Each structure stands twice: as structure tokens, then as C-alpha cells.
Amino acid sequence: MASISVQELRRLAEEFVAAEPGRLDQEGWWRRPLLASAPVDARFDALPRIAAADHMHPRDLLPAGRSVVVFFIPFKKDLPRENRAGDRPCRNWGVAYVQTNDLINRLSQSLADLLGAHGFRCGLTPATHNFNEEKLMARWSHKHLGHLVNIGRFGTHHMLITPAGCAGRLGSLVTEAELGDHPLVETREACLLKAGKACGLCVAACPVTALTTNGFERRSCWDRLKENRAGLEYFSDLPESTHVCGKCAAMMPCSFGNPVARLESASR
Ligand code: SF4
């Protein structure tokens, strides 16, 4: 088998995302993606405890898996800015969700194809809706994998805050390739509140008070996402699975970067 590096995967991801506006013949919603990897080691044994009791282990997806890869595709600033107004998501937030899920699925396949060309098999999962609708917990949580692979840290809003912020979407895969440990997270916590600083803006922004400073009413959030899809006339031509809101990611201190890292570098 020929070897392959995480830098080659990063380059492919960057080129793939940069080419998407041209493919769609539109301006596109995306900034440069981030990609991190970690060996399939004991850290992933924590998944049933920190995510869901029936969360899959990376080796359930690919028995010979040696590395987990997680990538994050951040949105350009204009999109969260547009989504800030009002209590309901704007149409473009829904369109970007649909297009980004498609982009994630095709990018995952493209990464798998590159790894496959080097002789390494991969295990993939879809970008979204791989969860139990009763428990509202994913059996394959890109967020929890991203936390373990150290591409970001959980915020009070229960999204992952990466060095490029939280406004964007995650994808992940498992591969037989030994890519090594390539974390990207810069600080122990990336959420201001969790780092002991003043914030809580995401809690205040939630239209259904699903967030508290130390809790998340998953059911209230999910009901709101479904209500948006069912009730917003301008979502009627989007797929049934367009379950979006995003108010807690719109123009927050953590939307486009890690605010704790910003504070730390300003105090140096
Ligand atoms: S808005 Fe503030 S409290 Fe909420 S996740 Fe971001 S940094 Fe943390």
C-alpha cells in the first residue's frame, strides 16, 4: 500500500470545497474547510458514555479502521448574518443546509476514493439524519467524533466550536490508513462561558428557550426544527429533511472562530 498524509486529504478537501461554487454556478456559502485526524484508540471507547449508549464505535463502521477523519466546512459570514434576523431561519439557511449536506456526502466519497486509490478502505456515514428520532441521539455523531479527534470543543449551544467557529457543518469517516494524530483545537475550552468568561448569547438567542447555561432541551429544539420545515412557506420546495434553525450560531462570538483563543492571544 502507498502511504498517504493528512496534508493530502486537507488539500483535496480545500480544492473540493473551492470548486463547489463553480459546479453549482453560484457564489457558494463556504469558507476553507478544516480537517483533523486521530488514530482509532481507546478515546473512542468513551462514545457510549459521552454521546449515546448505542453510538457506534469506529470499528463497527470499518473493522480494520485505523484512523478517524473529521472535517468542518464553515459558512461565509454573510449567511449567519442573514440568518440572525427574526425568530425563524431565512430561506438561504435552509438552501445552504441542503447544499452543504450534499457537498459533505460527495466530499466524503472523494476522500474515500483518494484513500482507496492508495489501497485503504473507508467507512462512511451520511451527513445527517443518522439518529434515533425517539431519543434524538445520533448513532454516529460527527460532533462527538469531532470532539474526540480534537477539531473543536463543545459550546454551551451544544455545537462544536472549531478554529473556524461553529457556523458550518461537519462530516467524518473511518479509514484503514494510519494518518496519525492531527488535532486542530487551540484551547482546552473554546466556549467563553465554559472557559469562565461572560457570554451566554446563544442561550438568549434561542427562540424556544431550549438552551440554558448548562443544559439543552433536545426535544424543544427538534420540535422547532420540524415546525420550521412544516410551517415556512419558503421551505416548501426543500427536502422534507430540511430541519434547520441556527439562531444560536448566528453572529455569536464563536460563529467564525474560537473566541477563547482570540482572548488568550490578545492578553499575550
Ligand atoms: S455564544 Fe458564547 S456561550 Fe454560547 S457557545 Fe458561543 S461562546 Fe459559548
Ligand code: SF4
Ligand atoms: S437550533 Fe434554534 S431551537 Fe435549537 S438550540 Fe439553537 S437556537 Fe434553539
